[in-house]
Amino acid sequence: MDATSQRFRDNARGALADGRLKESLASFTKTFPEKRQKVIDRLPEFDALRDEGVSIKNHVLANLDFYLERFEAKAAAAGTKIHWCRDAAEARETILAICRSAGARTVTKSKSMIGEEIAINEFLEANGVRPVETDLGEYIIQVRGESPSHILVPAIHLKGPDIAETFREKHTALPAGRALDQPEAILREARTVLRGEFLAADVGLTGANMLVAETGSIVVVTNEGNADLVMSLPKVHVAVASLEKVVPTLEDAATILRLLARSATGQDITAYTTFATGPKRPGDPDGPDEFHIVLMDNGRTAMLGGEFRDMLRCIRCGACLNHCPVYAGIGGHAYGWVYSGPMGSVLTPSLLGAHKADDLPNASTFCGKCEQVCPMRIPLPAMMRHLRERQFVSGGPAAKGRGALKLWAFLARRPALYRRAMALGVGLLAILGRGRGRFRRLPLASAWTGPRDLPAPEGRTFQSLWAERRRGKPASRSRTEGRP
Amino acid sequence: MPSTAPRVGFFVTCLVDLMRPSVGFAAVKLLEDAGCRVEVPAEQTCCGQPAYNSGDRADAIALAKQVIAAFEGFDYVVAPSGSCAGMIREHYPRLFAGDAAWEGRARRLAERTYELTAFLVDVLDVEGVAARLAATVTYHDACSGLRELGVKAQPRRLLAAVDGLTVKESAMAETCCGFGGTFCVKYPEISERMVDTKAEDLMATGADMVLAGDLGCLLNIAGRLKRKGSAMQARHVAEVLAGSLDAPAIGEPGRKP
Numbered sequence: 241m242d243a244t245s246q247r248f249r250d251n252a253r254g255a256l257a258d259g260r261l262k263e264s265l266a267s268f269t270k271t272f273p274e275k276r277q278k279v280i281d282r283l284p285e286f287d288a289l290r291d292e293g294v295s296i297k298n299h300v301l302a303n304l305d306f307y308l309e310r311f312e313a314k315a316a317a318a319g320t321k322i323h324w325c326r327d328a329a330e331a332r333e334t335i336l337a338i339c340r341s342a343g344a345r346t347v348t349k350s351k352s353m354i355g356e357e358i359a360i361n362e363f364l365e366a367n368g369v370r371p372v373e374t375d376l377g378e379y380i381i382q383v384r385g386e387s388p389s390h391i392l393v394p395a396i397h398l399k400g401p402d403i404a405e406t407f408r409e410k411h412t413a414l415p416a417g418r419a420l421d422q423p424e425a426i427l428r429e430a431r432t433v434l435r436g437e438f439l440a441a442d443v444g445l446t447g448a449n450m451l452v453a454e455t456g457s458i459v460v461v462t463n464e465g466n467a468d469l470v471m472s473l474p475k476v477h478v479a480v481a482s483l484e485k486v487v488p489t490l491e492d493a494a495t496i497l498r499l500l501a502r503s504a505t506g507q508d509i510t511a512y513t514t515f516a517t518g519p520k521r522p523g524d525p526d527g528p529d530e531f532h533i534v535l536m537d538n539g540r541t542a543m544l545g546g547e548f549r550d551m552l553r554c555i556r557c558g559a560c561l562n563h564c565p566v567y568a569g570i571g572g573h574a575y576g577w578v579y580s581g582p583m584g585s586v587l588t589p590s591l592l593g594a595h596k597a598d599d600l601p602n603a604s605t606f607c608g609k610c611e612q613v614c615p616m617r618i619p620l621p622a623m624m625r626h627l628r629e630r631q632f633v634s635g636g637p638a639a640k641g642r643g644a645l646k647l648w649a650f651l652a653r654r655p656a657l658y659r660r661a662m663a664l665g666v667g668l669l670a671i672l673g674r675g676r677g678r679f680r681r682l683p684l685a686s687a688w689t690g691p692r693d694l695p696a697p698e699g700r701t702f703q704s705l706w707a708e709r710r711r712g713k714p715a716s717r718s719r720t721e722g723r724p
Numbered sequence: 725m726p727s728t729a730p731r732v733g734f735f736v737t738c739l740v741d742l743m744r745p746s747v748g749f750a751a752v753k754l755l756e757d758a759g760c761r762v763e764v765p766a767e768q769t770c771c772g773q774p775a776y777n778s779g780d781r782a783d784a785i786a787l788a789k790q791v792i793a794a795f796e797g798f799d800y801v802v803a804p805s806g807s808c809a810g811m812i813r814e815h816y817p818r819l820f821a822g823d824a825a826w827e828g829r830a831r832r833l834a835e836r837t838y839e840l841t842a843f844l845v846d847v848l849d850v851e852g853v854a855a856r857l858a859a860t861v862t863y864h865d866a867c868s869g870l871r872e873l874g875v876k877a878q879p880r881r882l883l884a885a886v887d888g889l890t891v892k893e894s895a896m897a898e899t900c901c902g903f904g905g906t907f908c909v910k911y912p913e914i915s916e917r918m919v920d921t922k923a924e925d926l927m928a929t930g931a932d933m934v935l936a937g938d939l940g941c942l943l944n945i946a947g948r949l950k951r952k953g954s955a956m957q958a959r960h961v962a963e964v965l966a967g968s969l970d971a972p973a974i975g976e977p978g979r980k981p
Contacts, residue, residue, distance in 0.1 A: 249911075256913050565900045569917035603911050605904025605918075606777060608871035625777060632779030641906065645775060649783035652738075652769040653790065659766070666742045677977035678950055687909035691916030692947030695743065695975035702736045702745035706764050 245576030245588050248599035255570040261397050268396050269568040275506025276559065276613070283502065293499045294617050296492045297553040300484070301544060307453040307486045308535070314456030315533060318518030325536040328358035334534050335360060335445065335478055339369050342476040342530070344442035350460065350467035351375035352447025353391050353556055354480050354536065356578040357591070360445070371445070372437045374466040376430050383410045389572035391579060392504055392558035397571050400426065434466075444470035444528065448481040449555070450496060451533070454489045457517040458533065461500065461510040468514055477519070477528040483540045484552040490515075496555060499615040503557040539591040547626050548590045553616040554583055560610035560620060566603055575600060582610035582620040589627055598636040601627035663701045670699035730848075732760040733798035735791070735812070735837075737805045738770040739939040740960075744974065747939060750966035751804040751840050757966075758848045760800075767794040771803075773811040776819070777905050788816050789826065792833050800847065801837040804962050805938045806869015809839040814872045839869050840962060841937060845878035851885065855967035858888035862931040863961070864922070864945065865898045866938035879937055879961050886964060896925040903944040919948040926956060933957040933973070935964060946974040 244251060255261055280286045300307055312322045325331040339347060347364060349355060349371050361371045361382070373382040377395040381388060384406050388394030395403070404420035407429055419425055446467050448458040458479045460467045471477050487493050493515075501507040520527030543552055561567045561581030572580035576597070579587040585600040601624040610620045631638035651658045673679050673696025681689050688694050732755055740747045755762045772787030791812065795801045803809040813834045820826040844850040863883070869875035883891050902908060902918025909915075922945060926934050934949075934956060936942050946958035957973035972978050 252911070253913055256917055565902065565918050565921075566914055568921075569914050603907075603914065605867070605900050605902060605907045607867035607900035607904070609867075609898075609900070612871055625779065628777070628779030629781050630779070632781070637910070638779040641778075641910070642780075645778055645780060645906075646783070648770070649775055649780065649787065652772075653783075653786055655767045655769050655790075658769045662742055675977060677972055678947065678975040680951075687912045688947070690912050691951070692919060692944060693950040693975055695943050695946050695950075697743045698745055698971060700745060702741040702748035703764070703766065705745050705749070706736075707766070 243577040243588070243592055243596055245592070245597040245600060248574060248576055248597075248603065251574035251576055252570045252603070255574045260399060260402070261571050264397055264399055265568050265571055268393070269562060272506065272562040273613075276503060276562070277506075279502045279506045279508060282508075286502070289495065289499055290615050290617060292495050293555075293615055294553065296487060296495060297616060300486060300488065301549060301552055304483065304486070304544065307488055308483060311451050311453040311456060311486050312535075314453065315518065316456070318456050318531075319521075320456060320518045320531045320533055323532060323534045325534055325538075327536070327538050331358050331480060331534050331536045331538070332360060332363045335480065336364065336367055336369070338476065338478055338530075338532055339364065339443050342443050344369055344476070346437065346441045347371045347443045347445050348438055348441035348470045348474065349373050349378070349444075350446045350462060350470045351378045351394065352445070352480060353388075353578060354447050354482055355445065356388060357482075357538065358480070358536070360480070372434070372441070374434050374438065374470055375462065375464060376427065379430055379434065380406065383407075387573070388578070389580070390558060390561055391556055391572075391583075392561075397573065438469045438473050441470075441474045443476045443478060444472075444474040445478045445480065446470055448479045448485055448533070449500065450493050451481055451486040451535075452488075452490055452493050452515070453486055455515075455517055457490075457515045459493055459497070460514045460516065461497070461512065462514075463505070463507075463511040465512045468512060471514065471516055471528070472526050475528055476530040476532070477516075478532045478534060479516075480534040480536065482536050482538060484544075500555050500557050503555075503559040503613065503615040543590050548586060548623055550618050551583070551586050551590060551623060553618055554587070555616060556583075557615060559613040559615065563609045563613045565607060565609070566605070582624070583618075586618075586620060586623045586627070594627065594630060594634075594636065598631065601625075601631075602637050659701065659703050663704050666697040666701060667699060670697050672696070729759050729761045730799040732762050733795040733801045734762050734764045735768060735771070735795065735801055735803040735808060736764060737803055737808045737939065739943070740804055743943065744939055744960065744971070746968060746971040747804055747960040747962055750960070750962040750968035751802070753966040753968065754840065754844060754853070754962060755802060757854070758844055758850050760848075763798070765794040771808045771811045773808065773815075774905055776811065776815060781819075785819055788812075788819055788830065792816070792826070792829050795837075796829060796833055799836065800843065801833065802840055802843045803837070804840045804960065805940075806839040806842075806866050806873050806875050807938050807940060809837055809842075810868035810872035812837040839873050839875050839937060841878040841882055841965075842869075842873060842875050845881055850882065853882055853885050853965045853967075855885075855965055856887040857964055857967075857969070859932045860890045860892050860930070861933045861935050861964070862892050862894050862926055862929040863897060864894075864901065864926065864934055864936040864941060866936050866941045867900050869937050870898060875937060879935070882965050883935070883961070889964070892929045892931050894925045894929045894931075896922065899925070901941045901945050903940045905940065908944060915944075916948075919944050920952075923948045923952055923954065927952075927954055931956065933959060933964075935959055935961040937961050942974055950975045
């Protein structure tokens with residue numbers, strides 16, 4: 241997909257004006273955190289598990305070359321073909337070449353954020369191969385021609401009636417008068433349509449939640465079981481993953497799985513957790529004849545050596561989105577690319593370039609909720625602040641309003657001058673606001689007074705009153721007129 | 725209480741200094757009632773957080789040095805704000821990481837810096853206050869205090885001692901109000917949605933008044949409540965705990981003379 245992250249402000253405005261989106265987000269950002277909390281309350285060792293997860297990931301990142309080579313050797317021994325790709329373009333070409341050599345016309349897919357990152361669907365379509373998403377949410381947004389609004393729940397911006405309308409429009413072979421008002425009916429219809437696609441596909445394409453160095457396996461989790469059909473029915477399987485997905489052992493994978501499902505959907509474990517190692521062996525009843533893994537860098541090694549290394553611990557659980565009050569207001573599409581919410585605000589500038597996502601690291605109140613819930617303890621606010629520091633030097637939105645900030649800092653660094661200037665300013669403001677105690681409108685403060693009144697200052701500064709008190713004068717602090 | 729009264733440097737915070745000095749005096753009263761000797765260094769202005777969070781590291785460092793120099797002689801530094809106390813306690817040591825001349829000074833100051841209610845409860849072990857207010861209030865947990873300093877139980881423990889007061893919790897007490905320092909004016913539309921959600925949640929409690937420990941959040945919340953025509957009042961928790969209710973609630977007109 242083409243990134244619209246540079247149009248964040250317009251995107252956000254549009255999202256805020258969408259009443260239906262508001263409803264969807266309100267219910268989603270309530271239920272997901274509640275489910276997570278419930279499941280974590282049942283697991284007293286959750287915080288210890290987080291520490292373990294962090295140390296696994298940190299260890300991998302410090303020894304990434306070793307574990308990747310080990311993974312490659314083990315995977316190759318199982319008959320898997322590994323394709324190293326520097327960037328999205330190489331990964332796309334590699335996947336297309338595999339499809340072509342398989343003579344593929346239809347590719348079934350399970351949900352993959354890396355697939356979104358490299359925009360594989362558009363590319364395959366443009367080259368005569370038809371990709372079919374098989375995760376229900378992904379399927380819905382694919383037939384609507386949209387992009388995911390959440391890394392986990394791609395169609396969270398939609399409600400039942402939206403989906404029913406889309407299905408009626410697209411599934412023209414089905415009876416027009418059918419009932420689609422119940423979620424079960426929508427699900428049944430998607431199943432029916434997708435069943436044929438599963439059987440017709442020549443190539444199956446999945447992502448990988450993890451790559452296990454010990455065994456050369458990929459780990460894929462879903463709640464629908466669709467990835468299992470994608471992996472086992474077609475003759476050729478392709479998994480696409482970025483480098484940092486590797487973990488040393490099966491036990492490490494289990495630790496991360498315990499964190500993932502709880503943080504993501506508030507489940508103890510997802511309905512389907514599949515470890516797949518290589519193609520069908522002699523005597524296996526099913527499985528693909530060819531098993532390919534596209535291992536893509538696409539900016540990860542650059543992050544590894546810099547200030548955003550911690551971000552590579554991300555396991556794409558979506559907890560930071562689910563708990564983010566900014567995301568709750570504007571939804572995922574406003575962020576303009578594959579990754580949204582706090583993790584997207586760090587990943588998008590890191591992967592696309594800071595100039596492609598100027599607003600993202602600024603559009604946070606630093607409330608800290610994301611870091612609080614991140615199973616990998618990624619210091620998201622600190623990384624966003626770091627991006628702001630870079631912008632302040634190079635001139636992004638963080639540098640806007642620099643004049644006012646510099647003036648403030650100039651005064652704040654000169655306490656005596658500051659005290660006089662501020663006493664004068666608040667005194668004046670207090671006189672203006674005396675009648676109502678607040679302002680509905682104020683020149684130069686429209687960004688404040690647009691959404692809310694501005695409470696008027698009391699009139700004297702604490703400092704001047706305190707100085708009077710120390711000199712023994714009675715502090716006349718109920719006075720509202722300001723005389724510095 | 726220790727035999728010698730602790731000497732507290734009161735960090736008034738720029739918002740309390742400029743917008744609502746009555747909060748500062750209420751905080752001083754609470755500290756003095758708890759046996760502290762309170763001093764207010766005149767060299768204080770701002771903790772530097774607006775600069776720090778805007779990416780202006782140089783000014784943040786300059787202001788942090790000013791605060792460290794002004795306050796390092798005290799036994800404790802106390803601020804009526806989790807946000808400013810969090811800046812000093814959590815972020816100053818990071819700002820000076822690797823700076824041989826300042827890192828130690830920043831760390832020593834950080835260790836002695838507290839948010840007001842946390843200081844009263846955790847350090848001074850204050851159990852009661854001599855205040856009375858017949859009202860139902862709800863408490864908004866400001867983000868920095870809550871998540872950086874663990875301020876949650878302390879204000880509630882003190883409020884429980886206020887005669888006549890009932891605390892009614894809101895469902896989203898821990899959710900950000902959308903103030904976020906400069907965020908509220910840089911992204912006013914998003915901030916509006918956030919503060920509106922917050923106001924609705926607070927109003928749903930039916931409480932007469934919302935309290936919090938940070939004036940930034942309170943100005944935002946009070947401003948939105950007033951814009952929505954709500955009668956709910958907003959005050960800093962220190963005002964209620966000190967029984968200092970002479971000043972009109974935030975954003976309300978003064979009594980006619």
